[in-house]
Amino acid sequence: MKNTSPIILKGLPVSKGITMGMAHVIEHGNNIIEEKYIEKKLVSKEIKRLKTTFKKTLIELDIIKSKISPSIKKNIGLFLDTHILLVSDKIFLDSIKSRITENLNSSEWAIHAEYLNIKESFENIEDLYIKQRIDDVNHVVKMLLNNLIIKKNKINIISKSFNNVIVVTDDLSPADVIITYESKGLGLISEYGGRSSHSSILTRSLELPSIVGVKNALKIIKDNDYLILDGNEGLIFINPEKDLVKHYQNLKKSSLKKKKVLSTVLTKKNISLDKEKLEIMVNLELPQELKIISEKNIDGIGLFRTEYLYADRNDFPTENEQFFAYKKIVKKMKNNPVIFRTLDTGADKEIPDNVKTGAIARNPALGLRGIRYSLGNQIVFINQVKAILRAGHYGTVKIMLPMITNFSEILDAKKLIAIAKNNLKSEKKKFSNNVKIGIMVEVPSCAVLANRFAKQVDFFSIGTNDLVQYTLAIDRVDDEVNYLYDPINSAVLNLIKIVIDAGAKNKIPVSLCGEMAGDSNYTRLLLGLGLKSFSMHPSAIPEIKNIMISSDISKLKKFSREIINCDSLIKKNKLLAKINNI
Numbered sequence: 001m002k003n004t005s006p007i008i009l010k011g012l013p014v015s016k017g018i019t020m021g022m023a024h025v026i027e028h029g030n031n032i033i034e035e036k037y038i039e040k041k042l043v044s045k046e047i048k049r050l051k052t053t054f055k056k057t058l059i060e061l062d063i064i065k066s067k068i069s070p071s072i073k074k075n076i077g078l079f080l081d082t083h084i085l086l087v088s089d090k091i092f093l094d095s096i097k098s099r100i101t102e103n104l105n106s107s108e109w110a111i112h113a114e115y116l117n118i119k120e121s122f123e124n125i126e127d128l129y130i131k132q133r134i135d136d137v138n139h140v141v142k143m144l145l146n147n148l149i150i151k152k153n154k155i156n157i158i159s160k161s162f163n164n165v166i167v168v169t170d171d172l173s174p175a176d177v178i179i180t181y182e183s184k185g186l187g188l189i190s191e192y193g194g195r196s197s198h199s200s201i202l203t204r205s206l207e208l209p210s211i212v213g214v215k216n217a218l219k220i221i222k223d224n225d226y227l228i229l230d231g232n233e234g235l236i237f238i239n240p241e242k243d244l245v246k247h248y249q250n251l252k253k254s255s256l257k258k259k260k261v262l263s264t265v266l267t268k269k270n271i272s273l274d275k276e277k278l279e280i281m282v283n284l285e286l287p288q289e290l291k292i293i294s295e296k297n298i299d300g301i302g303l304f305r306t307e308y309l310y311a312d313r314n315d316f317p318t319e320n321e322q323f324f325a326y327k328k329i330v331k332k333m334k335n336n337p338v339i340f341r342t343l344d345t346g347a348d349k350e351i352p353d354n355v356k357t358g359a360i361a362r363n364p365a366l367g368l369r370g371i372r373y374s375l376g377n378q379i380v381f382i383n384q385v386k387a388i389l390r391a392g393h394y395g396t397v398k399i400m401l402p403m404i405t406n407f408s409e410i411l412d413a414k415k416l417i418a419i420a421k422n423n424l425k426s427e428k429k430k431f432s433n434n435v436k437i438g439i440m441v442e443v444p445s446c447a448v449l450a451n452r453f454a455k456q457v458d459f460f461s462i463g464t465n466d467l468v469q470y471t472l473a474i475d476r477v478d479d480e481v482n483y484l485y486d487p488i489n490s491a492v493l494n495l496i497k498i499v500i501d502a503g504a505k506n507k508i509p510v511s512l513c514g515e516m517a518g519d520s521n522y523t524r525l526l527l528g529l530g531l532k533s534f535s536m537h538p539s540a541i542p543e544i545k546n547i548m549i550s551s552d553i554s555k556l557k558k559f560s561r562e563i564i565n566c567d568s569l570i571k572k573n574k575l576l577a578k579i580n581n582i
């Protein structure tokens with residue numbers, strides 16, 4: 001640790017917890033390739049440089065493959081094999097070499113030009129599957145260029161180990177989070193990002209203390225700086241004094257103690273002081289997370305994000321592959337329900353290379369995502385539904401449709417679900433025939449018409465991450481506007497109330513599975529609005545349950561109404577503090 005006075009940075013705390021350790025800085029960046037030529041006498045030197053780069057990339061790919069833990073190897077391993085094949089391909093290397101010898105291209109330009117050439121020839125291919133192989137070429141080219149271009153702190157993420165360090169990066173991808181977790185990293189700091197981006201959600205699920213939206217982090221934090229990462233307050237101390245380290249060590253100890261005490265509530269019945277029965281479910285997005293939950297302490301999985309099955313690969317998961325994955329989860333949950341959300345690709349969710357979500361996605365959040373993609377790619381959707389229905393034979397499953405914006409999307413999806421059932425019948429496969437079908441209410445149009453939509457579905461789940469984004473017109477992953485991301489904005493609360501009331505009127509269950517459900521600031525407000533079922537990341541459960549069982553809901557209603565109707569931010573926060581301290 002250095003003895004200079006500490007520099008303090010502030011960002012958006014997205015995953016709670018305190019951690020301390022050395023910084024490890026990685027930069028993703030973007031390479032811009034210029035058209036560049038070399039002198040004839042330098043050709044053999046340039047060829048040598050090129051060959052070294054190919055060798056280095058191949059070694060890197062092998063190392064990456066050997067380091068990925070078995071739990072995520074299957075998905076990532078597939079695309080690695082394709083990449084290894086391409087880097088070892090003699091024709092590919094020879095074509096680049098001849099651009100250097102014949103056209104005197106620099107290695108960088110030769111690789112880029114060869115890529116453009118391959119890309120062009122792929123454009124005339126009609127077979128969609130073969131056409132999509134261009135994405136593999138693109139990944140490999142990026143790796144080769146990264147190895148050619150000498151850049152400080154350049155990213156080489158998968159081959160690194162982040163054991164015992166705090167990862168500091170410009171932009172956090174879900175892969176960064178998984179690899180940091182797998183290699184036992186301490187926490188994450190990112191310049192870019194918002195609270196409800198997928199990467200941030202993953203940090204919470206995996207309990208990795210993390211702060212995003214830290215402006216200029218890469219300019220200020222250097223490798224091996226000693227950091228305190230306060231994921232509760234969003235503070236980062238760089239090279240702090242011993243006293244501050246001691247203070248944080250004590251804080252860490254006492255929060256661990258508090259966590260232990262809180263965990264005792266898990267075995268208690270989830271009933272409010274005024275005897276309302278409440279429900280807590282979990283949100284999961286990776287099967288690895290099943291390890292950290294106990295089916296005894298929760299009422300089910302309220303949101304299983306299925307995108308992981310589609311990520312990091314160039315083909316689609318087969319029906320069987322999905323069935324085996326889902327069945328494992330359903331069996332582990334015994335008879336507690338598992339709500340599988342169908343593929344919600346696009347925008348903040350990592351877009352698998354095989355999923356094309358529109359040629360011009362200038363506003364990907366408003367583009368071909370969620371149910372829109374599924375209805376346009378019916379085979380993909382039907383295969384997934386078949387897998388879920390088959391898993392239903394081993395427990396209780398429900399199907400949840402994401403990004404519903406209008407009535408006909410529900411009807412169209414239900415028709416496809418009926419086709420999936422018919423297919424299963426004629427294929428004589430075992431499946432559950434009475435799987436409930438629900439929708440995510442995460443677009444304002446859906447919330448406004450909830451009373452009408454309720455007649456067509458078996459349950460609602462309010463997705464506040466997107467509902468806030470679409471109601472307030474702010475990109476949920478953009479740190480420039482995350483100061484506007486306000487789940488208790490009156491417009492948002494009004495929509496939540498409409499959905500809760502529509503559920504009660506039509507006698508269908510309403511849950512809330514956005515990040516708001518796991519934020520202890522809002523538990524009593526939501527209880528006061530009439531919400532009975534919360535689905536959250538597992539680490540939030542003890543604190544939220546503790547609040548639930550110590551709440552008298554009958555006393556909260558009046559305050560919740562006042563908060564909805566309040567226009568002054570200061571007054572609203574005062575009311576929130578009041579409701580939280582009743």
Ligand code: PEP
Pocket residue numbers: 196303305344442462463464465466467513514515
């Ligand atoms: C939501 O939008 O609130 C939600 C739970 O879904 P996701 O975060 O996966 O978009």
Ligand code: MG
Pocket residue numbers: 402442463465466
């Ligand atoms: Mg959503």
